[in-house]
Amino acid sequence: MRPIIPLLTALGLVAAENGIDAWLRYAALPCDVQKAASIPAGIVALNGSETSPVFTAGQELHKGILGIHHKDLVVTNTPTNGSSITIGTVDAFTSTGGALPEIDLKGDGFWLSIKNDSVQIVGQNERGALYGTFQYLSMLAQGNFTEVAYESNPSAPIRWVNQWDNMDDTGTHGSIERGYAGPSIFFADGLIVEDLTRVSQYARLMASIGLNGIIVNNVNANVNLLNSTNMAGLGRIADAMRPWGVRMGISLNFDSPRTLGKLTTADPLDEGVIQWWGDIATDLHDHVPDFAGVLVKANSESQPGPLTYNRTLADGANLFARAIKPHGDAIVMFRAFVYDNKINQTNWKADRANAAVDFFRDLDGKFDDNVVVQIKYGPIDFQVREPVSPLFGHLEQTGSVIELQVTQEYLGQQCHLVYLPPLWKTILNFDMKVDNKPSLVRDIVSGERFNQKLAGYAAVVNVGTNTTWLGNHLAMSNFYAYGRLAWEPTSDDVSILEDWTRLTFGSDRAIIDTITKMSMESWPAHENYTGNLGIQSLTDITGPHYGPKPQSQDGNGWGQWTRADANSIGMDRTVWNGTGYSGQYSSEVAAMYEDVETTPDDLLLWFHHVPYTQKLKSGKTVIQHFYDAHYDGAAVAQTFPKQWEAVKGLIDTERYDEVAFRLEYQAGHALVWRDAINDFYFNMSSIKDEQDRVGNHPWRIEAEDMELDGYTVIQVDPFETASGFHGIRTTSNTTAGTATATLDERFQAGTYDIAVNYFDVKGGRANYEIFLNNGSLGTWIGNHEDKLGYTPSSYPDGHSATRIYFRGVQAATGDVLRIVGRPDGGEQAPLDYVSVLPAGTID
Ligand SMILES: *[C@@H]1O[C@H](CO)[C@@H](O)[C@H](O)[C@H]1NC(C)=O
Ligand SMILES: *[C@@H]1O[C@H](CO)[C@@H](O)[C@H](O)[C@H]1NC(C)=O
Ligand SMILES: *[C@@H]1O[C@H](CO)[C@@H](O)[C@H](O)[C@H]1NC(C)=O
Ligand SMILES: *[C@@H]1O[C@H](CO)[C@@H](O)[C@H](O)[C@H]1NC(C)=O
Ligand SMILES: *[C@@H]1O[C@H](CO)[C@@H](O)[C@H](O)[C@H]1NC(C)=O
Ligand SMILES: *[C@@H]1O[C@H](CO)[C@@H](O)[C@H](O)[C@H]1NC(C)=O
Ligand SMILES: *[C@@H]1O[C@H](CO)[C@@H](O)[C@H](O)[C@H]1NC(C)=O
Ligand SMILES: *[C@@H]1O[C@H](CO)[C@@H](O)[C@H](O)[C@H]1NC(C)=O
Ligand SMILES: *[C@@H]1O[C@H](CO)[C@@H](O)[C@H](O)[C@H]1NC(C)=O
Ligand SMILES: *[C@@H]1O[C@H](CO)[C@@H](O)[C@H](O)[C@H]1NC(C)=O
Ligand SMILES: *[C@@H]1O[C@H](CO)[C@@H](O)[C@H](O)[C@H]1NC(C)=O
Ligand SMILES: CC(=O)N[C@H]1CO[C@H](CO)[C@@H](O)[C@@H]1O
Numbered sequence: 001m002r003p004i005i006p007l008l009t010a011l012g013l014v015a016a017e018n019g020i021d022a023w024l025r026y027a028a029l030p031c032d033v034q035k036a037a038s039i040p041a042g043i044v045a046l047n048g049s050e051t052s053p054v055f056t057a058g059q060e061l062h063k064g065i066l067g068i069h070h071k072d073l074v075v076t077n078t079p080t081n082g083s084s085i086t087i088g089t090v091d092a093f094t095s096t097g098g099a100l101p102e103i104d105l106k107g108d109g110f111w112l113s114i115k116n117d118s119v120q121i122v123g124q125n126e127r128g129a130l131y132g133t134f135q136y137l138s139m140l141a142q143g144n145f146t147e148v149a150y151e152s153n154p155s156a157p158i159r160w161v162n163q164w165d166n167m168d169d170t171g172t173h174g175s176i177e178r179g180y181a182g183p184s185i186f187f188a189d190g191l192i193v194e195d196l197t198r199v200s201q202y203a204r205l206m207a208s209i210g211l212n213g214i215i216v217n218n219v220n221a222n223v224n225l226l227n228s229t230n231m232a233g234l235g236r237i238a239d240a241m242r243p244w245g246v247r248m249g250i251s252l253n254f255d256s257p258r259t260l261g262k263l264t265t266a267d268p269l270d271e272g273v274i275q276w277w278g279d280i281a282t283d284l285h286d287h288v289p290d291f292a293g294v295l296v297k298a299n300s301e302s303q304p305g306p307l308t309y310n311r312t313l314a315d316g317a318n319l320f321a322r323a324i325k326p327h328g329d330a331i332v333m334f335r336a337f338v339y340d341n342k343i344n345q346t347n348w349k350a351d352r353a354n355a356a357v358d359f360f361r362d363l364d365g366k367f368d369d370n371v372v373v374q375i376k377y378g379p380i381d382f383q384v385r386e387p388v389s390p391l392f393g394h395l396e397q398t399g400s401v402i403e404l405q406v407t408q409e410y411l412g413q414q415c416h417l418v419y420l421p422p423l424w425k426t427i428l429n430f431d432m433k434v435d436n437k438p439s440l441v442r443d444i445v446s447g448e449r450f451n452q453k454l455a456g457y458a459a460v461v462n463v464g465t466n467t468t469w470l471g472n473h474l475a476m477s478n479f480y481a482y483g484r485l486a487w488e489p490t491s492d493d494v495s496i497l498e499d500w501t502r503l504t505f506g507s508d509r510a511i512i513d514t515i516t517k518m519s520m521e522s523w524p525a526h527e528n529y530t531g532n533l534g535i536q537s538l539t540d541i542t543g544p545h546y547g548p549k550p551q552s553q554d555g556n557g558w559g560q561w562t563r564a565d566a567n568s569i570g571m572d573r574t575v576w577n578g579t580g581y582s583g584q585y586s587s588e589v590a591a592m593y594e595d596v597e598t599t600p601d602d603l604l605l606w607f608h609h610v611p612y613t614q615k616l617k618s619g620k621t622v623i624q625h626f627y628d629a630h631y632d633g634a635a636v637a638q639t640f641p642k643q644w645e646a647v648k649g650l651i652d653t654e655r656y657d658e659v660a661f662r663l664e665y666q667a668g669h670a671l672v673w674r675d676a677i678n679d680f681y682f683n684m685s686s687i688k689d690e691q692d693r694v695g696n697h698p699w700r701i702e703a704e705d706m707e708l709d710g711y712t713v714i715q716v717d718p719f720e721t722a723s724g725f726h727g728i729r730t731t732s733n734t735t736a737g738t739a740t741a742t743l744d745e746r747f748q749a750g751t752y753d754i755a756v757n758y759f760d761v762k763g764g765r766a767n768y769e770i771f772l773n774n775g776s777l778g779t780w781i782g783n784h785e786d787k788l789g790y791t792p793s794s795y796p797d798g799h800s801a802t803r804i805y806f807r808g809v810q811a812a813t814g815d816v817l818r819i820v821g822r823p824d825g826g827e828q829a830p831l832d833y834v835s836v837l838p839a840g841t842i843d
Pocket of ligand 7: 344
């Protein structure tokens with residue numbers, strides 16, 4: 001089926017959309033395409049119970065076909081012999097006379113047969129029938145009327161979402177740790193919210209991509225979740241999600257027996273503690289009979305856990321496993337994110353990356369059979385590039401669940417476009433070579449490699465109340481792709497993206513090409529303008545994990561060290577001379593990482609401490625690669641706003657504008673990143689950029705060099721996040737300041753794009769106006785709190801640094817440039833510099 005321009009678009013009538021339906025919009029197909037399709041005459045959903053996913057499937061199909069084809073089909077729950085779409089479980093289908101070919105459906109799998117006017121969607125269970133229905137709807141919505149007959153099974157039984165929603169105290173909205181799209185859809189005021197409409201809608205999105213479970217609260221769990229009011233609330237959440245086949249579980253706080261139960265201990269082997277958790281499990285089961293399980297973070301980041309009581313982590317996990325065992329098939333997901341955050345950098349051999357294997361290696365076989373270990377994809381923490389966590393190679397008797405992150409904690413927090421599946425596939429396709437046998441991570445987490453029943457996927461998604469779910473329409477491709485990859489990890493990341501694009505924005509070739517190109521460039525570009533060669537993201541790890549702050553990596557106990565000094569950089573993780581981490585892999589993989597020569601460039605600094613002048617396989621030195629990559633990555637980000645213009649008029653203005661704003665913002669922030677990292681390492685190494693770009697900005701006018709009235713010069717901290725290491729702010733919190741400069745002989749008469757770099761800090765909405773010779777070029781407001789939905793910092797720094805453009809300005813030597821900044825609240829109209837750019841230059 002060739003993509004066809006939707007009729008509405010052709011007429012220029014594109015209705016505003018707010019993103020709430022994400023990829024399930026069921027937008028009408030053009031009339032001629034509708035006509036060509038053969039849609040059966042009715043829908044038969046072989047279950048009349050409203051809580052049944054099969055019933056839901058029938059309703060969803062009705063809604064979808066009404067939207068896509070303007071056909072109002074009747075839904076019944078008794079089979080007919082006429083033209084119909086029949087949805088049901090294998091049992092229901094065959095017991096009502098349906099015939100199936102030889103198929104081998106696994107849990108949640110489905111059979112989909114589309115033949116002219118007869119469609120059969122048969123699930124191994126009710127959930128499977130719903131998944132098959134969404135697959136059929138996805139084809140219809142994309143105008144794909146191919147006849148098919150196939151079975152589809154998920155790669156792994158566990159395909160979950162984790163939300164890090166905090167059930168904060170009374171009087172607060174539920175905040176979300178590392179959430180960037182407004183407060184929780186689950187919690188407010190220390191309670192479960194009354195109106196759970198968004199919760200059902202979320203479950204619908206999850207079901208449409210084959211996800212079957214959710215942990216609704218933060219791993220740093222609030223004990224009040226377990227009191228009777230909130231238990232009842234959890235029951236309501238489970239009820240809202242059940243028709244979509246999504247099972248609910250919760251995170252537990254290990255210390256609850258003490259804090260909530262008023263016991264003197266939380267020792268996992270203590271009889272009173274065992275009894276206490278047993279009662280909690282019974283209570284939970286009463287409210288949520290199909291309870292999915294519990295997620296436990298213990299002995300991590302100063303939290304209590306079994307080690308506090310001299311018990312093993314397995315003792316801790318089994319405590320919960322035994323408490324829930326009598327109540328069905330619920331599981332314990334025990335997080336492997338256990339490490340000491342107070343390690344000492346003076347010890348060359350100390351290494352946080354070693355922690356997971358050190359803690360868990362000897363526990364293999366000691367966990368009960370309803371426990372799985374949830375392992376982040378890399379050994380540190382969702383960095384832009386990490387090697388695969390070596391723990392995946394060590395748990396042969398306990399199932400592994402890989403933890404991915406849809407919420408872009410370290411990767412631009414949804415203010416930057418970063419399409420993550422290429423990163424995830426690098427991990428999933430990695431061969432651990434355990435016992436010299438092929439051991440792809442995706443075959444380990446499917447349970448196949450070690451023959452385990454329980455294994456799979458969990459992703460931290462962190463949707464919020466914003467109608468865009470994640471804060472940025474484009475970020476939803478990551479959520480969509482997560483579900484698709486958990487179902488079938490060998491799926492191609494580009495075709496997943498194309499499906500998502502057609503469903504989200506329409507089938508126009510220009511839309512698909514534009515989004516595909518930008519998205520596929522986005523992770524490599526992001527890695528380029530943040531942290532290269534496996535050095536990690538180089539963000540502010542002790543702050544919001546957003547803007548650049550490489551010095552935050554070192555000199556603290558968090559163990560995300562770079563060990564950069566004047567001559568050299570990188571962690572020595574070799575066995576022969578370093579932390580021994582490389583020895584945690586199978587012998588073949590370990591040998592590759594042990595040797596600088598065979599370590600891939602993109603992980604060089606993860607494994608080796610080398611001079612800045614070390615030559616890479618590309619022939620460049622480490623430091624020159626840093627400089628070049630930062631210039632290249634930032635240059636790619638500069639093209640995004642322009643690329644996006646190709647879809648103008650092809651999609652609704654509302655979503656077009658929102659995305660355009662973020663891409664423009666990203667382009668500006670990529671320059672902040674570029675300059676901060678390059679300036680930082682130039683300062684540290686004193687090695688000049690071969691191309692002489694670093695520290696050399698021919699078109700800039702520093703704010704601190706302008707003539708100031710009502711403004712004062714400030715030293716920005718960290719220094720590298722301001723051009724020239726300084727900026728300005730108004731001297732008063734209420735009176736406007738003015739900064740003035742006369743254009744010198746660099747600026748011959750011509751047309752320029754004027755860029756202003758300023759700091760949009762929390763706590764106010766300062767107002768700015770820029771003039772050239774008394775003519776106003778425009779105004780702007782420091783209101784990212786409204787436009788990006790959140791503000792990460794109260795200070796001028798790498799998080800708040802941002803850029804705005806005034807394009808096509810006629811200017812000449814002698815012209816007077818003036819900026820008037822009016823402070824507001826705590827925002828003292830801070831400025832960094834102005835770039836007066838001849839056409840085509842970036843500075
Ligand atoms: C239509 O859907 C089928 C089944 O998913 C798929 O194999 C085929 O590639 C699709 N066709 C197009 C043009 O996308
Ligand atoms: C119909 O759905 C309900 C709710 O999911 C389920 O309990 C029941 O077993 C289903 N009936 C059949 C015949 O599948
Ligand atoms: C469908 O057809 C079969 C045989 O052709 C017949 O036995 C059955 O009663 C029909 N069912 C309905 C609901 O019409
Ligand atoms: C498809 O169904 C229509 C309507 O039932 C029928 O007229 C047509 O012959 C069928 N075509 C094929 C190829 O089976
Ligand atoms: C449970 O905790 C919430 C605060 O999170 C509180 O509002 C509620 O009253 C508590 N319920 C009981 C029965 O203690
Ligand atoms: C754990 O063991 C250590 C050393 O054996 C001992 O000092 C400590 O008191 C023990 N802690 C608990 C809670 O039993
Ligand atoms: C780290 O170890 C060094 C050397 O043993 C010691 O001097 C220093 O006090 C330690 N630092 C901390 C924070 O414990
Ligand atoms: C969603 O977030 C955007 C900023 O990204 C904001 O403008 C909008 O008001 C928010 N909407 C809701 C309903 O929270
Ligand atoms: C070996 O480790 C020491 C620290 O113990 C370090 O100073 C040295 O640079 C390392 N040697 C090499 C070749 O990496
Ligand atoms: C990333 O940087 C490298 C090294 O400068 C360059 O070869 C590559 O093209 C860049 N890719 C992107 C997408 O920025
Ligand atoms: C002015 O704003 C700054 C920065 O937010 C704040 O620290 C200071 O307390 C404010 N001063 C007054 C007088 O409000
Ligand atoms: C501006 C700034 O902080 N510069 C630093 C550059 O690096 C030296 C050490 O090599 C520091 O002393 C400077 O403070």
